[in-house]
Amino acid sequence: MIAEKMKGMVANSSAIRAMFEEGNRLAEIYGAENVFDFSLGNPNVPAPEAVKKAIIELVSESDPIVLHGYTNSNSGYADVRETIANSLNERFGTSFEGKNIIMTVGAAGGLNVILKTLLNPRDEVIAFAPYFGEYRSYTNNFDGVLVEISPDKETFQPKLDEFEQKITAKTKAVIVNTPNNPTGVVYSEDTIKKMAAIMEAKQKEFGTEIYLISDEPYRELAYDGVEVPYLTKYYDNTIVGYSYSKSLSLPGERIGYLVIPDEVTDSETVLSAANVANRILGFVNAPTLQQKVVAKCINEKTDLSFYDRNRETLYNGLLECGFECIKPQGAFYLFVKSPIADEKEFCSIAKKYNLLLVPGSSFACSGYVRLAYCVSYETIVNSLPKFKELAKEMKCI
Amino acid sequence: MIAEKMKGMVANSSAIRAMFEEGNRLAEIYGAENVFDFSLGNPNVPAPEAVKKAIIELVSESDPIVLHGYTNSNSGYADVRETIANSLNERFGTSFEGKNIIMTVGAAGGLNVILKTLLNPRDEVIAFAPYFGEYRSYTNNFDGVLVEISPDKETFQPKLDEFEQKITAKTKAVIVNTPNNPTGVVYSEDTIKKMAAIMEAKQKEFGTEIYLISDEPYRELAYDGVEVPYLTKYYDNTIVGYSYSKSLSLPGERIGYLVIPDEVTDSETVLSAANVANRILGFVNAPTLQQKVVAKCINEKTDLSFYDRNRETLYNGLLECGFECIKPQGAFYLFVKSPIADEKEFCSIAKKYNLLLVPGSSFACSGYVRLAYCVSYETIVNSLPKFKELAKEMKCI
Structure with missing residues (x-):
């Protein structure tokens, strides 16, 4: 009954959104503090x-x-x-x-x-x-x-x-x-x-x-x-x-x-x-x-130090795990190389560790995954042991 | 340079909007209290x-x-x-x-x-x-x-x-x-x-x-x-x-x-x-x-009495001037029959009295004009002598 143009859209509805909604579902099961949701660019810095x-x-x-x-x-x-x-x-x-x-x-x-x-x-x-x-x-x-x-x-x-x-x-x-x-x-x-x-x-x-x-x-x-x-x-x-x-x-x-x-x-x-x-x-x-x-609020400044600390901590942590990633100069995303060719499969494996990542194919670039690090610093720190476990399973280390 | 679809749209850009912008222009010249802008459905009742x-x-x-x-x-x-x-x-x-x-x-x-x-x-x-x-x-x-x-x-x-x-x-x-x-x-x-x-x-x-x-x-x-x-x-x-x-x-x-x-x-x-x-x-x-x-604010009620008073006053006032209009049961508009076939011409004449009306052709119904009475009560009362002058010019009375 819906428009032809919308049919494909509904079927492939945003993977980012789907992951975000999955994050909320997992948070209800495991508790929000045990789910590491890197899916959506929803800033965790409060408005000034x-x-x-x-x-x-x-x-x-x-x-x-x-x-x-x-x-x-x-x-x-x-x-x-x-x-x-x-x-x-x-x-x-x-x-x-x-x-x-x-x-x-x-x-x-x-x-x-x-x-x-x-x-x-x-x-x-x-x-x-x-x-x-x-x-x-x-x-x-x-x-x-x-x-x-x-x-x-x-x-x-x-x-x-x-x-x-x-x-x-x-x-x-x-x-x-x-x-x-x-x-x-x-x-x-x-x-x-x-x-x-x-x-x-x-x-x-x-x-x-x-x-x-x-x-x-x-x-x-x-x-x-x-x-x-x-x-x-x-x-x-x-x-x-x-x-x-x-x-x-x-x-x-x-x-x-x-x-x-x-x-x-x-x-x-x-x-x-x-x-x-x-x-x-x-x-x-x-x-x-x-x-x-x-x-x-025209002269208000973004709290850059918050994102910068997240960036450094997550970037260095992932490198230590053996993941590959270029160091970003801006925004609040890391684009990490998937250790296996099928990055959707990699996202599925990561989900077992309550790590929510978005497949690069959502950005017309398969073989990579996106992590939004606009989350709380605690999320970053607490996610790192999970990334280590994931890296072991993927044989990165 | 713009899309073909937009070309006609820009040319015929909303007559309602145009009238509203004209109202602001006139208000700067004659003072807001001397311009009777019935063009836009912008409520004059403050939010509760x-x-x-x-x-x-x-x-x-x-x-x-x-x-x-x-x-x-x-x-x-x-x-x-x-x-x-x-x-x-x-x-x-x-x-x-x-x-x-x-x-x-x-x-x-x-x-x-x-x-x-x-x-x-x-x-x-x-x-x-x-x-x-x-x-x-x-x-x-x-x-x-x-x-x-x-x-x-x-x-x-x-x-x-x-x-x-x-x-x-x-x-x-x-x-x-x-x-x-x-x-x-x-x-x-x-x-x-x-x-x-x-x-x-x-x-x-x-x-x-x-x-x-x-x-x-x-x-x-x-x-x-x-x-x-x-x-x-x-x-x-x-x-x-x-x-x-x-x-x-x-x-x-x-x-x-x-x-x-x-x-x-x-x-x-x-x-x-x-x-x-x-x-x-x-x-x-x-x-x-x-x-x-x-x-x-789910249980807040609209101040209906405000609009109702405007409705009664304007409706009765226009009838006294000899204009024709059905009495509305809802919304905050009066749809008044133009005394001349070309209601755009009528709107132009009304503008001489600082009365801003919208031609019915904007609503696929020529021969009529729309008045939005979501204005202040003072605007209604003060507009009536102007409508009387307009009615005289149009030979309604």
């Missing part, structure tokens, strides 16, 4: 105290008709958009105005808005494996075709030669996600410059516009002082999707934004269309209270 | 005090990791869904469980979720004119075809003979909206029974499933003691979309739900698919804090 303070102030001091009402524009409160534009300008030397910012229902909402805005059926969207599996669903929502660039399993940096070959006259967008989910890799400035040059040349060659969509929920999570380049500065047709899910630990509140700079070709039309797409997709506007909250 | 109390309690007493985190299921918090199911059961004698409820980003989000779940390209969705213009956009999002039933301009009740004729083997869904936007009409139990009988017969005739989608943002707004039938009791394949936008005055917060009863054919599959659709459309889950807020 400033968020609570902002919410209480807002509901105590604002007119509820304005605070909880429709925003004048579907793109959000003018003052919030301006605050965000100014903050980006200060941090990255850009020159955005409020009008360049569209408040969205998280980055997932923002990506759907911009793909709805841009894609005609059969337009191609390029993603670099491994990539967040939802990009395929989002592209499919608008009858686009996801074109995959195969993973470079040495470095997990984008394979630029294959990228150049796979751009066609139908290429409408390229999605990059740096710091990357699931590898934690950050693309260097040099890589970005090379990508931009390729895209510029291909735009000229085909007489088309190719939009670079930068999905940035992990922008604030970069370790060891590594710089995450702000992509609008390298390529004119760049659109940024941001989320406060990780930076303010608000994933359930669905708050983020799109940046559509003036440098984007026909930016006014793209902005108007995105404003309409935000409405007709049913978002209408980003949740209003949370719009005001993020503006009030 | 209980909402503020609930928010403060929740952020003060809950673990922020849970309160602002992803919900275990994309369909929402289990306890919230159960609270809503129980409340519906008490009020309407239904027998829903938590699993039948999917929390959504408002009713607009819910409608998109269920249409994504059900529609194949070229499937037909029936709506009764006049109807909320966004139904056309939502149907178009999934390449469905909106089939219009012409308006009965005597009563604004659905034309059941035309309805029966226009159901085909491609009819996948029928959207009803009672109390109705823009007319304020409530469909009687007798009408609902007749509609259900027609749909049952057509399902048999074509061997298809035809879903009745009840869009109910105005359920709580019914006057003069009129009953609004709960449609799941009359027809098995009924799905309800609800929003707290009007009942708790939270339109900007984007919080509502879908009800998919067990009686729906293959309801488990429909529920699973809707859960997935909620995720992949980019909603992910309804905003978490607001989920908890509506559960805490």
Whole structure:
């Protein structure tokens, strides 16, 4: 009875979600402290105290008709958009105005808005494996075709030669996600410059516009002082999707934004269309209270040390067990090589030790598993003996 | 550069929104108190005090990791869904469980979720004119075809003979909206029974499933003691979309739900698919804090007397001016006959008096204009002399 398009979707429903729900089931049987759930990017760092303070102030001091009402524009409160534009300008030397910012229902909402805005059926969207599996669903929502660039399993940096070959006259967008989910890799400035040059040349060659969509929920999570380049500065047709899910630990509140700079070709039309797409997709506007909250918390910093300690402890612990993994520079994931070719089988074996991992095939990169280390430090520490047992069974040590 | 589908959308961008933005512009010139903006369904009743109390309690007493985190299921918090199911059961004698409820980003989000779940390209969705213009956009999002039933301009009740004729083997869904936007009409139990009988017969005739989608943002707004039938009791394949936008005055917060009863054919599959659709459309889950807020405020009542006073005052005032209008039994709209055939022209003339009305063509019913009377009582009272001047110019009096 359901739509044909949905049938496959339901059958292959998110492996990440399935694992997360399995984690809750196991927690009920064994107790939450004995289940090591590395499946979902649900931050275990509480939202900063400033968020609570902002919410209480807002509901105590604002007119509820304005605070909880429709925003004048579907793109959000003018003052919030301006605050965000100014903050980006200060941090990255850009020159955005409020009008360049569209408040969205998280980055997932923002990506759907911009793909709805841009894609005609059969337009191609390029993603670099491994990539967040939802990009395929989002592209499919608008009858686009996801074109995959195969993973470079040495470095997990984008394979630029294959990228150049796979751009066609139908290429409408390229999605990059740096710091990357699931590898934690950050693309260097040099890589970005090379990508931009390729895209510029291909735009000229085909007489088309190719939009670079930068999905940035992990922008604030970069370790060891590594710089995450702000992509609008390298390529004119760049659109940024941001989320406060990780930076303010608000994933359930669905708050983020799109940046559509003036440098984007026909930016006014793209902005108007995105404003309409935000409405007709049913978002209408980003949740209003949370719009005001993020503006009030604009200078709040993510507790990087929490994630960094987890990263170091888990990374070193897994290496000691004999597992192979590149050290991530950002985000809160480790992408670990499966000791056996079939990483789904490996995930099943790990589950016997109450270790919940996500198979790399969910990210178009089989032979690997993803661990989300946004869990409590205790979970990391207590999981290590289990990983040791698992490593023994897998004959890694 | 934007998608072909979006080009027309941007050109004809919501007349309601355009009028609302025009209202803000005029308010800056003439002062808000001298602009009578009847364009948007943005309630002027503040959210009940209980909402503020609930928010403060929740952020003060809950673990922020849970309160602002992803919900275990994309369909929402289990306890919230159960609270809503129980409340519906008490009020309407239904027998829903938590699993039948999917929390959504408002009713607009819910409608998109269920249409994504059900529609194949070229499937037909029936709506009764006049109807909320966004139904056309939502149907178009999934390449469905909106089939219009012409308006009965005597009563604004659905034309059941035309309805029966226009159901085909491609009819996948029928959207009803009672109390109705823009007319304020409530469909009687007798009408609902007749509609259900027609749909049952057509399902048999074509061997298809035809879903009745009840869009109910105005359920709580019914006057003069009129009953609004709960449609799941009359027809098995009924799905309800609800929003707290009007009942708790939270339109900007984007919080509502879908009800998919067990009686729906293959309801488990429909529920699973809707859960997935909620995720992949980019909603992910309804905003978490607001989920908890509506559960805490489950027994809050809308301040009906506020709207009722506006209704009586504006209705009687317009009649005195010589305008024609049926008296609405629900919602917060008056659907007034334009004194001239071209109601867009009438709206332009009204704007000279700082009266902002929405043309009926936005609701597939030209020759009429919609007035949203969810404004302050002062706005109603102060607008009446302006309506009198307008009536004189239009030679109504």
